[in-house]
Structure formats: C-alpha cells, structure tokens
Amino acid sequence: MLEPQDHRLRQREYLLQISRAITAQLDLASLLNLVITYAVEMLAGTSGLIAIYDEEGDDLLRIRASSQLPRDIWPAFAPLLALPLADLPRQGVAVLRDVATDTGLNLRQMIALPLALRQSAVGVIYVFRAALNVDFSANDRQLLQDFANQAAIAVSNARLYQGVLREKQRLDAMIEQSADGALIIDSRWRITTFNKMMEQLTGWTRDEAIGRPCAEVLGIHSDQGVNICLTDCPLQRRPPAENPVAEGRITSRDGREIYI
Template identity: 30%
Template sequence: MEYQGDLHAKDRLLTSIHKISHLLTRPVSLDTVLTAIVEETAHVFGYDRVAIYLVSKDKRLLECKYEIGFTPEEMEIAFQRPFNLERHECIETLVVKTGQTVYIRDYSTDSRVTYLDRKVSAKQNRFATIAVPLNLRESVIGIIEADRGGYPLVLTEEDIQHLSIFANQASIIIENTRLYEQLVNERNFAENVVQSSPNCILVVNCDETLRTVNPMAQSILGLKQDSVIGQKAPQVLGDPLGKIISDALAGRLTDGNEVVIKHKGGARTILEVSTSQLRSQDGAVLGAVLIAMDLTEAKKTDEWMRRVDRLSSLGQLSAGVAHEIRNPLASINFNIQLLSKRARLDEKSQRIIENSLAGVERIKGLVKGMLDFSRPAPPQLKKESIHRALEDAVALMDSQFAKHGIKVVMNLAGDVPDIVFDNRQIQQVFVNMLLNAMQAMPEGGTVTIETRVGGETKELSRYLSVYLSDTGIGIPRENFSKIFDPFFTTKPEGTGLGLSIAHKILEQHGAHIEIRSRVGQGTMFIIRFPIEGVEKHVPVQDPHRG
C-alpha cells in the first residue's frame, strides 16, 4: 500500500501537527509528548513500526525513547542498547551526523547499508525503512524511524517531505517541552531548598503580603501556612520581624542582627536575622526575603559551657578554701567546747559560748558543702525507677509541706522506663528542689511534679524529663544565669550551695537542669535524664514549653 500525497493527506498532516502542538497549551511530560509523536506518525503516515530516538545530553549516544509495533524482545534491546555516535556506523547515526533524511527502499541493494544495519534488520525482519532527523537550529536532537515491518516501503518525494515537515514541528515541541521541564525542575529545586532549609525563610510581595513561609518558619514562629499566605506580614508577625520586613521593602536591609521573639507562655527564641530585596531584571522591587537562623540552642549551649568552666574554677577554689578553714575551725570548736566545760560562766557568757558553737557548726556545714561541690562522691549507678526516687523525696518533705500549707500534685507518666542513676544522690537533688519550692511559698501554695518521656523534637525523644513547679514568688530573669553558681543566694540564711551541688550531681549523671520562671507566678525546674544511660549531653530545650 502506497501513501498518496493528495489534499486529504495534507489535511491529515496539518491536523496531526495541530494535535501534537496542542500539547504545549498544558503542562505535560516529555514522555507524553514523545508518545503522542510516535502514535501520530504511525496513524497519519500509515507505518506499522515507529521509533523515536533522542541524542543524549553529552552528545555521545542516540537513545531509543519510545516505539510501537515491535516485539517486547526488540523493544528491550532498543532501550538497553543505545547507538554510540562515535563507534556505530548505521542508518540511525548517519541521519544524526548529516542532518539528512535517509530512505532505504531495499536493504539488500542499497550501498549505504552497513554491517550493523544488516544485523539489526535481520533480527527485526526489516526490508526497508525511513529515518528523518529532528532538526533544531542547525543541530540534530534525534530521529524518527519508521517501516512497515516485513512489507515493502514505497514512498514518494511528497511523502518524505510531509514526514520531514512533521518531524520539524515535532522537534520544536520536544525542545519546548524540555525547556518547560527544565524550568519546572529548577523551580522545584529552588522550592525544595527553601522548604528543607534549617533556617526560617519568609518571602513577601512588595505590598507586604506573605508569599512563602517555609516549614522551619512555621515551626519557630508558630504559623500555619494556609492561614497566613496573602496576609500582611506586619500584622501576622508583629514586632520586631514585621518592622524588619517593612524596612527591607523600603531598602533598609538587616544583616545578621540578633532579635528576641517572645512566645505565649514566656518562652523566648533568639534569631539571627538577615534581609534582602527581590528585584526584576530592570531593577524594580518585587518583594523581600527574610532569613533567620535559630540561635536559641547555640546560645544555651554557650551559656552552659561558660557555666561549666565557671563552676570548675570555683570548685577548685572552694576545695582550697575548705581545706584551709577546716583545720583551724576544728581547733576553734575544740577550744570553745573546752572553755564551756572548765569555766564558770554566767548566763550571758554561756549564751555567747552557745552562739559561737552554733556559728562554728554553720561554718562546718558550709565547709562540707564546699567539699561536696568541689569533689562530689562518684555516683553509684543502678537501673531504678525515677518515680520511686520522687515519691521518697516527697515523703521526706511531707511534714514540712503540711506545716507550711503546701499541697503536692503528682502527674507521673505511665510509660516511663527505668533509667540508670544513683538513687541517694538524685533523691538529694529532688529534696533540694522541693526545699527551694517550699521556701519560695512562705504563705503556702502548690508544688506540681510531672514526668514525661520525649517531647516535640527528635532530640528530646532521648530524654526522660521531670518537671517540678511551684506557685511561689518566682525568680527574676537576670538571676537565671547565676542561680547555679556557688554561694549565690537571695535568702539571708542560705549558703548558696544547694543548687550548685545539684547541678554537679546531675552533670555526673549526664543530665541537665533548666529553669522557667515568672516573678509573682512561680518557678519550674526541668531535669532531663538520658534514657540510654549516663553520657555527656549538651542541653536541649522543648520549644513548646513556656
């Protein structure tokens, strides 16, 4: 059957070109375009077998992308064995190299047929073929190859011309689809960079409406993208971020400034903020970008390391001072006791002696605290229940709590595993915390003890957390960094060593302690124990706790 180049054929050609061109009016993949080209080639020009090949990006290979009419075995070979444009001499590579259509009417007599052509034709039962180049701006991006299986292929000049016209249009469509896919991939890459960034990224339009809020920004700032996109940034974010964005749109950019974001419940986040403008090619301002790095944990870790260094130095100093005081203090204590027994003292003198002995006992307690702080006993580690240690500590304080009108509420999680710790030392820590809570509530109040495994972040999932809070007078924020320092106290009769010793004990257990407090509302201590055992851990903070 010969293909006749009449008006009807031209009409079908134009219809076919319009059909594949219509693919450019909607987003489609390159595979969809290639499939449509091959199927239209077979349908319009009456070929039984059609294949489309594209030159690889490195221009070394000619790869089969789609074909119809071939057996599964033939298709597998075509897809797995591309032609090498440098080494393979065949009809397909000839078309790419010359950019000219090759029509082989009879493989047995055509001088252009190579050994490789004969080998492939024998396997595919191919007697004749036509291969047209996919030309694009003086380069060949691939070929369309077609035949009628084991039947003769007789084509007129007009038939070949029509197929070439179709192939030229197909080349444009393929290139445009590739460009579209490249743009989509670049856009998706840019979006993935923004979405997966560990930094907070906000993008606003020039009218201050939010355009992009990446997941980290949503997490840090407590935003939901669906509800804030299109809203005015200053109204959504408030100060200081809202003002920083407005300044950026006005050309007043920020570079590495630290800002503090206050959350509901009193939690604070420290951000390092930078801004830049988005501009068009002609320099018009399209919007602004705010990038913020969360420094909260880094600042917390720095403070923790400074505290450790400070406590280490104070520990060494305390050990020296304690040793220097202990020996003369023992002599003073002995002499006062000896004097009280041998001398005949009036009532006033006896009170002086008793007060002196009481003072000596207080100094002895202070010296013991200094030694405990400087050289705490190594923990005797055993796997035990932290709940039992808490309950025992509360039991020790029961009578004191009742005397001062203090109620204890315990919310202990049911899924808390046993952990490795020294029961005596950790009980000492808990008693110290409870004693501080009692002293902060001279008029009575409530102590709440809560345990929890894990938290909102992956880091917190490795910890068992004990939350111990009171409804007392609270601690001023300026004292937060000092309350674990030796000898720091706000109580007239305090030594300032209780929390320092507690911190030292927790440090030996690979645990750490945090504080949350508001003056006039109360204080919460959070102690985090590693579930997997005693290790060196840097502090972590649950961002969703106030």
C-alpha cells in the same frame, strides 16, 4: 488510500492535536508516542520509532517512543541507532536487514530525519515500511519533517521544564537548610516556599502557610501596632527599591513578639 486533499486535512488535524498536547504539557513519553503513531499512519508505514540523544552529551541515541514495535525488541535496533544519518544511504539497507532478521519483522524500507531545534539535534525519527516496491518520496520526507519539528519542540520543552524543576529543588533544599527564617512568594504575594525556621518563628505550619498572602502570615507591624505589610510593603513600592527592607515585629500564633 486518502485523496491528496483529505491527506492534507488529516495531516493538519494531527499536527494541531500534537500542538495542543504540547501546550497542555503532557509528559514527554505520551507526546512522542502521539507523534510517531501519527507519523507512521500518515506515511503509510508499518512501524516507527523516536530515539533521543542522552542529555549527558555522550551522543548515544535511546528509544523513547515507538509504533508497532514492542519494547522488548528495542535493543535489536541498537546497530541502526549507532549509524550516523549521513551513512544511512550507503549502509542503512544492510543494517536494517540485520535488524529485520533479529526481530523477525518485515523491515524493508526506512526513512529517517533528525529532530533539530535551533540547529541542535536532539534525536532522530524513523519510519519503516514492509513493502519493497513503494519508495518514500520527497513529499513523505517533507511530511515527516513536520512531525520531527513537533517532536523536537516537545523534547526541548521537557528538558527546559526538568531544568527549572531541578533548580527549584536545589533552591528549596538551600532554603530548608538555612538557619534563618525564609520564604518565597509569587507575583501575587502568595507564599510558595516556607522553611522549617519560619514555622518555628511564626507558629504557622508549612501546609497552612503555602498559598496564603505573606501579609496574612507575617503581619509585620511597627511598635505603634501599624501593619507594615498592609500599609507600606517594601516589595510593592513604586518605583521598586533596589534592596527592599522591612523592619518590625511579628506576633507568632502562640503570642510571642519577635523582632525581624
């Protein structure tokens, strides 16, 4: 049994590790497994799980991580997940008893808290104990709240990332299907997206072009041979133009002169 000071130090250490993992952008399953493993240990539990609401908005909780609960018994917890948190004080014990009977596990006590971020619930964290004579305390609840907050941040970040990824995939598909040559550059003027028509216009393959400065690949020049990309790139003018435009010629790798 850890002394109170040692317990607080361990808690701080675990929360710091979780924060670092979130910053490192580990996958959501790994993050949630880390959270529930540490939460069960800190609350002297025997097992636990984290369930997340479906993004489609159907209010269904689905288990995404657990500690000491094999995946093949997760379906047995469906009646518990279907029970609103507000009903746990009245009905939770009976439902947990049924789950314990179905799984053959010693599940005698339970504490559960919502994973909430900006007043929006994204899931629930549960910790179970086998002992009957050791109730979860107010301190346990506060401790679990800290872990619940970290899990909520992890879920929110993962969903934001997936949303950005879906939008990028949609944009990439639109650009690829365009009948015009199109590319996208980053803040350092390096090419990040290069469609098939640009390959045909420039003679550069996508793999060759991506990551290179756009001035190197395009090299738009005037009729006098002045490289506009290097001397007067409209994207780099200050103050920025509302609708920057550059007109000139590019020389493809096979020697063709193309006006753009």
